[in-house]
Amino acid sequence: MADKKKGRVFSGARPTGRQHLGNYLGAIRNYVALQDDYECIYCIVDLHALTTVETTKDLKANTYEMALDWLAAGIRPEETIVFVQSHVPQVTELHTILSMVTPLGKLTDLPTFKEKVRQQPHNVNYGLVGYPVLMTADITLYKADTVPVGVDQAPHIEFAREVVRSFNYRFGTNVLIEPQMKTTEIPKVLGIYGKDKMSKSLNNHIELAATPEETEKRVMQMVTDPQRIKRTDPGNPDVCNVFTMHKIFSPPEEVEMINVECRRAGIGCVDCKKRFAANLNKHLAPFRARRAELASDPDYIWDVLRDGADRARVIAEKTMEEVRAAVQLP
Numbered sequence: 243m244a245d246k247k248k249g250r251v252f253s254g255a256r257p258t259g260r261q262h263l264g265n266y267l268g269a270i271r272n273y274v275a276l277q278d279d280y281e282c283i284y285c286i287v288d289l290h291a292l293t294t295v296e297t298t299k300d301l302k303a304n305t306y307e308m309a310l311d312w313l314a315a316g317i318r319p320e321e322t323i324v325f326v327q328s329h330v331p332q333v334t335e336l337h338t339i340l341s342m343v344t345p346l347g348k349l350t351d352l353p354t355f356k357e358k359v360r361q362q363p364h365n366v367n368y369g370l371v372g373y374p375v376l377m378t379a380d381i382t383l384y385k386a387d388t389v390p391v392g393v394d395q396a397p398h399i400e401f402a403r404e405v406v407r408s409f410n411y412r413f414g415t416n417v418l419i420e421p422q423m424k425t426t427e428i429p430k431v432l433g434i435y436g437k438d439k440m441s442k443s444l445n446n447h448i449e450l451a452a453t454p455e456e457t458e459k460r461v462m463q464m465v466t467d468p469q470r471i472k473r474t475d476p477g478n479p480d481v482c483n484v485f486t487m488h489k490i491f492s493p494p495e496e497v498e499m500i501n502v503e504c505r506r507a508g509i510g511c512v513d514c515k516k517r518f519a520a521n522l523n524k525h526l527a528p529f530r531a532r533r534a535e536l537a538s539d540p541d542y543i544w545d546v547l548r549d550g551a552d553r554a555r556v557i558a559e560k561t562m563e564e565v566r567a568a569v570q571l572p
């Protein structure tokens with residue numbers, strides 16, 4: 243890795259398979275950009291996924307598809323470490339050690355834990371409670387000093403910092419690094435029905451790897467300004483999700499034209515959506531071509547993930563040697 247970088251970034255995401263526009267705008271785009279200034283470590287956190295998944299049958303395929311999308315989008319495995327969490331088992335050892343300096347009450351008080359209990363009352367497992375400790379282990383095992391987060395995730399990093407302080411204080415060391423947050427402006431990407439956040443589970447998403455035809459079909463289903471019933475009704479782009487997307491993917495002059503014409507019924511929603519689908523397909527064409535190229539060698543992604551885990555393990559084992567010494571494990 244180059245040594246003139248600003249620091250080391252760690253970020254993890256659960257293996258959710260093929261990525262959608264929400265994943266792209268919320269995380270992947272940022273992952274790609276961070277590589278220019280930071281040493282980056284991106285992890286597919288399959289162990290975290292076990293706390294909530296109903297079945298593990300798709301775990302491997304979802305890991306593969308997600309890694310494929312990341313690389314096709316521009317993550318550069320020659321410099322960035324891309325790997326699967328469970329391939330570096332040292333993280334579970336650090337998790338256990340950190341759990342000894344984490345008060346249980348703090349974990350059960352976290353709003354995210356309470357939310358999960360509401361979502362899956364039939365499966366309030368031990369892993370769910372310890373999830374933030376495992377996340378702290380993920381970050382600190384690789385001595386990452388920077389974690390990119392959206393504002394809503396800030397409490398997680400604050401929690402990780404507290405755990406690090408407790409560990410360092412308890413064992414009179416400074417082996418673990420308190421990570422800093424790098425808050426990024428993450429646009430709220432709504433699903434095609436315009437109400438909820440884009441999400442696979444709600445089936446309101448647009449996959450990056452979809453064909454141009456599938457993409458257009460999804461775009462044509464998008465909900466527009468609900469007040470605009472007839473083609474002759476003037477619309478309000480400010481409340482329209484299609485317009486929000488145009489602002490991200492369409493050229494500025496086209497955005498301006500729609501902004502003006504929609505308000506005086508000069509453009510219909512069908513035409514407006516077709517334009518958006520075309521611009522989106524154009525934007526995603528290089529990604530899709532690269533994806534097909536990478537997928538033509540089925541071993542390539544697993545080779546990248548294996549190599550990433552080898553490199554991650556070197557850092558992890560060094561940290562664990564320091565941790566074991568600080569804790570004075572015999």
Ligand code: SF4
Nearest residue numbers: 477482484504511514
């Ligand atoms: Fe939305 Fe475009 Fe229809 Fe206006 S013309 S309401 S911006 S889809």
